[in-house]
Amino acid sequence: MRRDNRITIAKAIGIILVVVAHTDGHGLLNSFIFEFHMPLFFICAGYFFSLRYLHDEGTFVGRRLKGLYVPFVKWSVLFLVLHNVMFDVGLLSEHYGNVAGGVTHPYQWHEAEQRLWNIIFAMGGYDEFLAGAFWFFRALFVASILYLLLYKTVMAAAAQLTHRPLVAMARHDRLLRRTRPATIVGAVVCGLLFALCLWKDADHLKIPTLVQGGSRDLMGCFFFGVGFLLRPVLNSARDAVCRRPWLAVMADVAMAVAVLLFAIYDPAAMSISPTAAKVAALPLPALCGFLLTYDISCRLDALKARNVVRRFLIYCGNNTLIVFVLHIVAYKVVSVVKILYYDMPWERLAGHMTIHEHADDLFWIAYTIAGVGVPLLLQYGYDRMKAAISARRGE
DSSP states (O other): OOOOHHHHHHHHHHHHHHHHTTTOOOOHHHHHHHHHHHHHHHHHHEEEEEEEEGOOOHHHHHHIIIIHHHHHHHHHHHHHHHHHHHHTTSSSEEEEESSSSOOOOOOOOHHHHHHHHHHHHHHHOOHHHHHHHHGHHHHHHHHHHHHHHHHHHHHHHOOOOOOOOHHHHTTSHHHTTHHHHHHHHHHHHHHHHHHHHHHHTTTTTOOTTSSSHHHHHHHHHHHHHHHHHHHHHHEEEEEEHHHHHHHHHHHHHHHHHHHHHHHHOOOOOOOSSSOOHHHHSSSSHHHHHHHHHHHHHHHHHHHHOHHHHHHHHOOOHHHHHHHHHHHHHHHHHHHHHHHHHEEEEEEEGOSSSSSSSTSTHHHHHHHHHHHHHHHHHHHHHHHHHHHHHHHHHHH
């Protein structure tokens, strides 16, 4: 499918917000970001879901394995191998940890073995301090596969009830996506998933086969479905907005205010064990946050092709994985500076995710720059080196 720079830029904005949210402090800003920054990625993934996969499940699953499972295993195993080494260099500590006082410890051989098995067979077992955000890999992997299965199931049931060949129509992805059957089936799947989320968290149920109980996975599948439903709506709405620019401005203000009000009075996020009330409170601000981000990305995409900001965001959006994986480690660069600035003991370097003392200062800006910039610089250097090696081989 042709790359959509608007979604690429939206993903870039989303990963920058993830990095900001993980820097600690700035209370209301964090609450505002948490309302939509993770749902945004599930919506973006669902935006590109193609109905042709209903007849080509192997390709879809293969792409999910290559794009999510393989990177998860690769990076999780790397952090597993380096875990005890991180104690020797001071990036982890048995005395300094997260803001709640939790710390981590070196792994004994049996624990390392068990974590390896958890990584491979359950997409769990990752390093909680250096790779604590890796739950997203599993959640998106599960959400993608589950959505495909549910869509096929609901479509088959609809075909039986209506005696209409909906499954045959699915071969024409562009046609079906714009028809009522596709919208109805997608809406039914989303409704079913949302009901399951409410039921699960109202009675504090867990899915035993999923690490952390499955709350994020189910909610991620719901937002994945929202992304699928939004694509034709966004494409048609964008044309209408272009004819009335003032309408887009008013809509952006309204959506920003809506997210802010939820952040102040009823904050919610894609947490491990949310309450049913928090599940019910999340979709509206998450949708508003996505639409706000999407409209901003459309405006940025309309800039000249050589515009530095546009080019950076497109590059960032195409490399969100490396930022997601390495931003916590990249924070340590700024932590060194903060230790020197406040004359703190070097053991504070092990603070997760950042140094918690003086969290209300402006160091969060430096953490954000490092969390985004260092991984992208490493990726850029790797790409240049790889290209140079390929060129030499070609010669």
